[in-house]
Amino acid sequence: MSYTKEDLKKKLLEMYPEISTYGLSTGLEFDVGKEAWVVSFSKGIHRRHAFLDKKDADSCMEGNACIYLGILIAQYIKDLEAEILQE
Secondary structure: OOOOHHHHHHHHHHHOOHHHHOOOEEEEEEEOOOOEEEEEEEEOOEEEEEEEEHHHHHHHHOOOOOHHHHHHHHHHHHHHHHHHHHO
16 A cells, blocks of 8 residues: 555544644654554643554554554653643
């Protein structure tokens, strides 16, 4: 499957609207050595990242939810919100 990083980002934002709802910035870079996308989330100075295997990214592009990534996003939102409250 052929797609750009912008295509994948758009698809992830569609599938996981909580990313935008909670005001997280999202970045993507492909790590050739790991054969995975590095998905970065940030809010202010707070940052988290996750790896999304190419086969899982391909599946997402086909409209299939990535359960693992969805769980991480929920946890990262909780963690980032807690860090921001501690400032």
